[in-house]
Amino acid sequence: LQTLDSLWKEHLAAMDYLRQGIHLRGYAQKDPKQEYKRESFSMFAAMLESLKYEVISTLSKVQVRMPEEVEELEQQRRM
Incomplete structure (x- = not known):
């Protein structure tokens, strides 16, 4: 969602620039x-x-973990 928001803001700025010079x-x-x-x-x-491209790039970096792994990581962070 953050990627979409960022790209949409850039698009709106570019559209404004286009409108000014059209x-x-x-x-x-x-x-x-x-x-x-x-x-x-x-x-x-x-x-x-x-x-x-951005969504595929982000999703390709996602790591799915089992609940046991998540609990283990949380315990390590607490120490």
């Missing part, structure tokens, strides 16, 4: 609204790919 596309004879839609979709897809 009007310049009109000088290049391009429809700013269509360009905004195209680029924002591309940015969203990139964010989803980053999310997939």
Whole structure:
């Protein structure tokens, strides 16, 4: 969830940056609204790919332990 939150904040900041400069596309004879839609979709897809990568990376590092191992580790920490 922390990864999603972080990537979402970055995405919103990037979208704001895109929104601020999209009007310049009109000088290049391009429809700013269509360009905004195209680029924002591309940015969203990139964010989803980053999310997939980060989640898979995090989950691959998870260590599942048996209840006995957890109790043993807790006892060691108390000492």
